[in-house]
Amino acid sequence: MPEGHKIHRLANELNQKFKGTRVDAESPQGRFSQSAALINNSVLVGAQAWGKHLTIEFEKDLFVHIHLGLYGRCKFWQTPGLQPKETVRLRLRNLESIFDLTGPNCCELFDDKERQELYARLGPDPIHPSANYETVWKKIKNSKVPIGKILLEQNKISGVGNIYRAEALFAMEINPNRPAKELKKVEFERLWDWLVTYMRLGVSRNRITTNFDSAKETMIYGKAECPQCQRQVVKWNLGGRKMYACFDCQK
DNA sequence: AGCTCATGGCGAG
DNA sequence: TCGCCCTGAGCTG
Known part of the structure; x- marks a missing residue:
């Protein structure tokens, strides 16, 4: 479901609805029950996004680290809402709002040190205002x-997923197979x-839009054929994911 | 009802 | 490089 833009959007929404309020926490699905009990009835200090990672800070230096993976989803409801589905890993609730998390790759409780370690292993996030491409360039300029x-390696650049990588390399007319x-x-x-521009656009639109003339918005x-030259799009596995490219337009 | 696919990422070998 | 984990939508029959 998510590339980095969704996580930023999610952090924003969590801050709007929960920041500074006391929340109930439970894990209907059960696997986060013990940790949920530790943050239950405490104040949510704030939510932060870094690439595809979300951390929700609670008082006493407790951080819920969430990674949605391929299947994770989040939903917001108005209190009182319905009973949670039994697959809900984590439900947060205050007087106005409910947050439900299902199917995350990762949902665990961190202390501040663990959160710092997480951030330390992530590359710059183009959505973040202070992110700088020089750091990335140093890491990759000698790489074969x-x-x-590379674009999918989160320790190089954070938040780019399979759609943004295909779209970015097409927009820049770069053959994905070219050594960095x-x-x-x-x-x-x-x-x-390009990543800075389009990923930030993704945050404001809450979807990946790189093509305003197509229903699919990519x-x-x-796609089956190249929108520029109409030749067949090549699909293959690159870095464990399906890559799309036009070898006539991307040299 | 069952199968396939998906905007991720990890660990084993 | 492969298999595996998490879940749900969209198809097929």
């Missing part, structure tokens, strides 16, 4: 790894700037 693979070190610095800078991801 294909740029299409063959990119010129200025090319990578353009690629980074240029190449999920």
Whole structure:
């Protein structure tokens, strides 16, 4: 479900609805019950997004670390709402709102040190105002790894998923198989700037939009033919995920 | 009802 | 590189 933009959106919504309020926490599905009991009836200090990782801070330096993975979903309801589905891993509730989390890859309780360790292993997030492409460039400029693979490595750049990588490389006319070190610095800078622009747009629209003329809102991801030259889009596995590219337009 | 696929990521080998 | 974990939607029959 989510690439980084969704997580930022989620953090924003959690802050709007829960920040500074006392919340109930429970785990109908059961696997987070012990931890939920520890944060139950405490004040939610704030939610933070870094790439695809969400942390929700509670008083006493307790952090719920959530990674949605491929299947995780979050839903908001108005209190009192319905009984949670039995797959709900975590439900938070205050006087006005309910937050339900299902199917996360990861939902665990961190202390501040563990949260710092998490952040330390993540690369810059293009959505974050202070993120800088120079840090990334230093890490990859000598790498033989294909740029299409690098874009999914969260320790290099945080928050890019399978759609943004396909769309970014198509927009920049870069062949995903090109080793990172063959990119010129200025090319990578353009690629980074594209990610900053479109991932932030994704936050405000709450969806990935790179093509305003198509119902699918993508240029190449999920497409059968190239929107520029109409030739067949090539699909293959790159970095464990399905890549889409046009080898005529992406050299 | 059952199968397939999905915007992730991890650990084993 | 593969299998596995988490869940749900959309198809097929």
